[in-house]
Amino acid sequence: MSNLRFGPEIGVGKKKESAPVVAPWLSRIQAIAEDLEHLPEVNGTKTLVHRGDARDVIELLEPNSIDAVFTSPPYPNEKDYTRTTRLETVLLGFVKDKTDLRALKKSLVKSNTRSVYKAGDDDSWIENHAEIQRIAGEIEERRIELGKTSDFERLYHRVTKLYFGGMARHLAALPEGLAAGSTTRLWAPWKIQGVFAEQGSTVMSVCVTP
């Protein structure tokens, strides 16, 4: 419907024919409003919001305090989450200047080449992970084959390792509340320069055993 594009940043594509968007949008808003009306009924639920780096989650949560984890991790698709949420970030007072922005970028799992810093070493977490090393190696080979030489294209294979390393760090830091031997699986759509993880495969699986 929209001519907004992600590529990797948000842009505007070819004009499309107008479509009625207000009514479907309003009906979604109505559904959200109805959900909110029911909230007082579940008022007893304690909610706690931590602002922090998910890779250091163990510093924020009590051991044995977690029964289940729902996660919506960043997608490694060149999306810079500090850009897509910059309005909220500034309005909420999280970023006042470039120093704050840099600190915020550093606190995120590396899912795009623009936030790769020399000092990052999350890749050490997946040094011995054959499938991730294979994917990263294939991405780099394909880049060379295609003659892609820009600074960010050169970083594709590195950001791949930093991404999965960061996720491994996060999953391994989950506190001990998970049932013994439970397995947390990370799923992320993966396609970069035509390189895919094998369909239906589990690229990474981390076992959290109390």
Ligand SMILES: C[S@@+](CC[C@H](N)C(=O)[O-])C[C@H]1O[C@@H](n2cnc3c(N)ncnc32)[C@H](O)[C@@H]1O
């Ligand atoms: C796919 S989005 C999920 C968004 C979320 N479900 C929502 O509705 O706002 C991934 C989010 O993970 C955040 N993120 C990336 N690295 C993180 C980290 N190390 N710790 C905590 N959040 C992180 C990104 O900023 C982004 O907002």
